Amino acid sequence: MRPSARDVQRRLALVPYLQSKQGVSVDEVAREFGVKPRVIRKDVEQLMMTGAGSLGGELIDIDLFAFEDDDRIYISNADFMTRPMRINAGEASALIVALRALRDATSGEHLAVVDSALTKLHDAVGGQATDAVEVVLESVDQGILATVRQALGDRRRLEIVYATLSRDAITTRQVDPIATFVREGHEYLDAWCHLAGGQRYFRLDRIESAEVLDVPVEKRAVPARNADDGFFSPGDGGLRVELAVAPSSRWIVEHYDADVLDDSDDVWTVSLVASDEAWVRRLALRSAGAVRVLAPDSARAQVTEHARSALTAYDGTTSATKET
The missing domain is CATH 3.30.70 (Alpha-Beta Plaits)
Structure with missing residues (x-):
């Protein structure tokens, strides 16, 4: 399952916390972050695959004996997380292009965050980053986009009226939103569709109306998917x-x-x-x-x-x- 923004934020905060509390128990960390111990164990397993590179000595190191036998966490080789990030002009250009695409698919309070990141990148590289690339996304109704993001944030079910072009039809569906993403100039909603009885992608520019329902999304195990999964496959x-x-x-x-x-x-x-x-x-x-x-x-x-x-x-x- 794709990690949520909350998962990413917790894992980023986890590193400096563990560095300052060497040998802390899994249960104590779970109480501090307001999650179950199994979530922290999964986070630590993810951290062991994180680093400045993929070679020995470049990944975060966890004392496995203490972690597996005593449920205590000792962390090392994670200083790179606190060092300022250094990027060249080419890397900055790639990030700027990605942020421009993200900005076109963002609304509300998130715009200020994206604009702040863009400003910092432009200031850091001066005029070296190219402005030759323009990101164009299919126009999406801002009201529908805001409704989708509200449902995602509140973890509520959506009722949408959707134009299914491959079937030449318009349908009303109830969906449990999972995430949004951009692919080839279009923004999509990844959701569990109760009409289809499965996980589906919906192009936001083809959603004719959307309403947040007073129904929480159902908890279910969904397969891990990426932006190429589920696109028009036989x-x-x-x-x-x-x-x-x-x-x-x-x-x-x-x-x-x-x-x-x-x-x-x-x-x-x-x-x-x-x-x-x-x-x-x-x-x-x-x-x-x-x-x-x-x-x-x-x-x-x-x-x-x-x-x-x-x-x-x-x-x-x-x-x-x-x-x-």
Whole structure:
């Protein structure tokens, strides 16, 4: 499960605390930080994999014998946590670009924190950091963004009206929010969807309305996910299709998050994940020939069959009249 901001803050505060209280018991640390002892044990295990590098002597050192046998914590080799961070112009530029993206996806009191960090970075590197990179995110309704962040902060359920473009439908769902993140210019909500009965990603610019409910989020074990998990994969119940798209229908690429496989000709070959073959059929038939289904064969055959049936009905003929 992705660590929350509260988890990160606690682990950062834990290092100087443990340095000042060598040999403190796990139970005492848990009482001090207001969490259960098992949470502190997990934090300490995480700290053992943290450091200025990945080589011996670069990681935080914990006395394992005291930790495992006596539930007491002795910490060393963690002085790097208190040293001022040194970065070069290239690293500063990367951080500035990331913070600009974060700023575009942030609202409320968090803006001041991001702006403060940006100012400090600019001041630290002077004019060396590049301003050539501009981060552009899809516009998100600020009211909806604020509502989502409120639900996350209060750990409350959300009711959203969501445009599910791959199914060409609008649905009302109740979701338990987990986190938000930015991927390829879009901000997403990671949440447990009660309608789908599973963990799903929702693009914030496709949420038409959002309301915080007076219902706490349910406690459940959810699998660890990163920003590439769960994006339009056939294993998630979708159908991977390949299409030939004429210039007049290239809006499909952006509208349905399609992957461009070949754009060397006027007619592009693209791939996207749809809910089922019926949706693919509707997309192809309403395009008036600007979209052709290349794969899978079953979807292509379905489009051909329905097009032939439509032409037959238009001509005023039926299979029965043709046989007579």
